[in-house]
Amino acid sequence: MTKFLQRWTVFAGLVVVWQVLGWLAEDPFFPPPSEILSAAWEWWVVEPENFTEHVVPSIVRLLSGWAIASVIGVSLGLLLGRSDRAMEYAGPLLVFLRSIPPPALVPVFLLLFKAGTSMQLATIVFGVVWPVLLNSVDGARSVDVTKVDTSAVFRIPRWQWVLGVVLPAASPKIFAGLRVSLSLSLVLMVISELVGTDNGIGSQLMQAQREFDYTRMWAGIVLLGVLGYGLNTALLAVERRALAWQPRSRDEQHA
Amino acid sequence: MSNMLEVADLGHTYGDHEAIGGLSFTVRAGELVCVVGPSGCGKSTLLRTISGLVSPTRGDVSLHGSHLAVVFQDYSRSLFPWLSVQGNVEFPLRSLPRAERRARAAEALEWVGLSGAARKRPWQLSGGMQQRVAIARALAYRPALLLMDEPFASVDAQTRFELEDLLLRVRREHDTTVLVVTHDIDESVYLGDRILVLSGSPARLVADLEVPLPAERNQVTTRTDEGFVALRSKVARLLNVGKPSMDVEKWAAAERESLSETVPS
Ligand SMILES: Nc1ncnc2c1ncn2[C@@H]1O[C@H](COP(=O)(O)OP(=O)(O)OP(=O)(O)O)[C@@H](O)[C@H]1O
Numbered sequence: 001m002t003k004f005l006q007r008w009t010v011f012a013g014l015v016v017v018w019q020v021l022g023w024l025a026e027d028p029f030f031p032p033p034s035e036i037l038s039a040a041w042e043w044w045v046v047e048p049e050n051f052t053e054h055v056v057p058s059i060v061r062l063l064s065g066w067a068i069a070s071v072i073g074v075s076l077g078l079l080l081g082r083s084d085r086a087m088e089y090a091g092p093l094l095v096f097l098r099s100i101p102p103p104a105l106v107p108v109f110l111l112l113f114k115a116g117t118s119m120q121l122a123t124i125v126f127g128v129v130w131p132v133l134l135n136s137v138d139g140a141r142s143v144d145v146t147k148v149d150t151s152a153v154f155r156i157p158r159w160q161w162v163l164g165v166v167l168p169a170a171s172p173k174i175f176a177g178l179r180v181s182l183s184l185s186l187v188l189m190v191i192s193e194l195v196g197t198d199n200g201i202g203s204q205l206m207q208a209q210r211e212f213d214y215t216r217m218w219a220g221i222v223l224l225g226v227l228g229y230g231l232n233t234a235l236l237a238v239e240r241r242a243l244a245w246q247p248r249s250r251d252e253q254h255a
Numbered sequence: 256m257s258n259m260l261e262v263a264d265l266g267h268t269y270g271d272h273e274a275i276g277g278l279s280f281t282v283r284a285g286e287l288v289c290v291v292g293p294s295g296c297g298k299s300t301l302l303r304t305i306s307g308l309v310s311p312t313r314g315d316v317s318l319h320g321s322h323l324a325v326v327f328q329d330y331s332r333s334l335f336p337w338l339s340v341q342g343n344v345e346f347p348l349r350s351l352p353r354a355e356r357r358a359r360a361a362e363a364l365e366w367v368g369l370s371g372a373a374r375k376r377p378w379q380l381s382g383g384m385q386q387r388v389a390i391a392r393a394l395a396y397r398p399a400l401l402l403m404d405e406p407f408a409s410v411d412a413q414t415r416f417e418l419e420d421l422l423l424r425v426r427r428e429h430d431t432t433v434l435v436v437t438h439d440i441d442e443s444v445y446l447g448d449r450i451l452v453l454s455g456s457p458a459r460l461v462a463d464l465e466v467p468l469p470a471e472r473n474q475v476t477t478r479t480d481e482g483f484v485a486l487r488s489k490v491a492r493l494l495n496v497g498k499p500s501m502d503v504e505k506w507a508a509a510e511r512e513s514l515s516e517t518v519p520s
């Protein structure tokens with residue numbers, strides 16, 4: 001309970017300060033939280049079609065883009081990580097591709113896929129695959145020699161080697177990559193919705209801004225924050241369960 | 256008795272460093288053979304060539320059985336932390352039906368006295384218990400030959416004695432053929448039916464000694480047995496080949512003294 005209080009007092013305090021300042025300043029650019037909340041209520045709860053037509057599709061795109069990137073990243077990463085030959089060939093290409101800022105590719109994907117879901121998915125997938133891929137490569141390489149030898153001596157089948165040894169050994173690194181990718185997916189989802197579409201949280205943000213409806217704009221921003229926080233918390237919960245086998249260090253046990 | 260393992264003129268060279276320089280020996284079925292040699296002489300390399308982890312640059316290894324198991328010195332790295340103790344023992348048995356796998360793992364854990372720890376994670380156990388898990392895993396695999404590379408070098412003396420006796424017991428009860436690498440002369444005499452003494456690098460066979468002790472060994476009485484002491488001295492002398500003569504003489508004097516102490520007059 002005290003930990004809960006500790007964690008949220010600063011946050012709550014800031015909201016209160018903002019509320020008071022917002023009342024005092026009466027600046028249309030910075031509405032107080034109470035107005036933002038009521039705008040959010042009107043926008044998404046009173047008119048639920050706004051939620052189902054804009055927010056839900058955005059979340060679906062974010063999650064499917066992230067899932068596709070994760071599957072590609074993990075499978076390719078484990079493959080490259082266990083083969084020095086493949087890494088020698090693919091290494092420079094990976095570094096080059098990773099260095100391209102994904103938003104710069106939005107126009108290219110617009111040409112390739114036209115505006116719409118496939119272009120948005122392509123942007124997200126291309127942007128977030130790298131943290132997963134590179135972390136998986138790292139993780140796959142970190143399987144220690146004794147475990148490699150043990151597996152070889154027992155002549156385990158190939159699937160067991162990949163799923164039963166390499167994947168679990170790499171999983172702490174993979175989860176670190178997945179977390180970075182998830183936050184990045186949110187960013188790229190918004191960016192991919194800023195152009196060429198009138199659907200999604202990003203496009204609604206742009207529209208609110210164009211119509212000088214700053215309260216709604218803020219409501220959208222708050223929604224993105226809540227979304228990011230919720231997704232990250234959910235992933236952390238999954239990670240904690242999946243990596244429960246890790247020997248805990250002493251400090252963590254006390255935390 | 257039939258031969259389980261035949262090694263013929265085995266040699267291995269890393270780059271231009273000759274680690275093993277032509278070894279020939281056999282291990283008979285049901286035998287426990289110890290390999291002793293100075294540190295860095297190529298004992299691990301020998302085990303790696305026998306187990307197929309390294310292909311030797313020359314010579315032949317022939318195993319008369321389908322498969323072998325290895326127990327490594329580094330138990331904490333050899334066990335998989337994401338599997339339970341039971342999961343670790345079942346690890347090499349994935350191709351078997353589930354029920355049989357379970358039964359074999361339970362049986363092997365019972366042999367090493369760890370039935371109660373089946374659901375735990377290996378890192379929750381002490382070092383000695385972890386090495387017992389590794390031994391159980393190797394036994395559950397029912398290998399034609401069990402290879403061990405300094406299996407008890409990372410545990411304390413007390414645990415080491417217990418593990419030595421455990422190894423002697425399970426291999427007697429289950430008729431396992433074992434090849435143990437060790438750098439501990441006493442251990443080689445205590446465990447072995449036979450001892451292969453290797454020279455410093457490149458490893459060559461210096462002696463192939465039968466151990467003239469009864470099959471039943473005891474940590475207290477066997478270690479003070481006349482035959483034990485004499486053989487230990489002999490192996491020690493053999494291992495000192497190549498050391499400066501000064502050392503040998505000093506060592507021999509000390510050895511004579513210790514002999515007169517331990518042998519009752
Ligand atoms: N992968 C390798 N590449 C090159 N040289 C190696 C390699 N492995 C071992 N060696 C060398 O071969 C020699 C024998 O090594 P090995 O590990 O077989 O000795 P050992 O008898 O097991 O030593 P220890 O008693 O310390 O375990 C050593 O000089 C070592 O430096």
Ligand SMILES: [Mg+2]
Pocket residue numbers: 298299300404
């Ligand atoms: Mg060694």
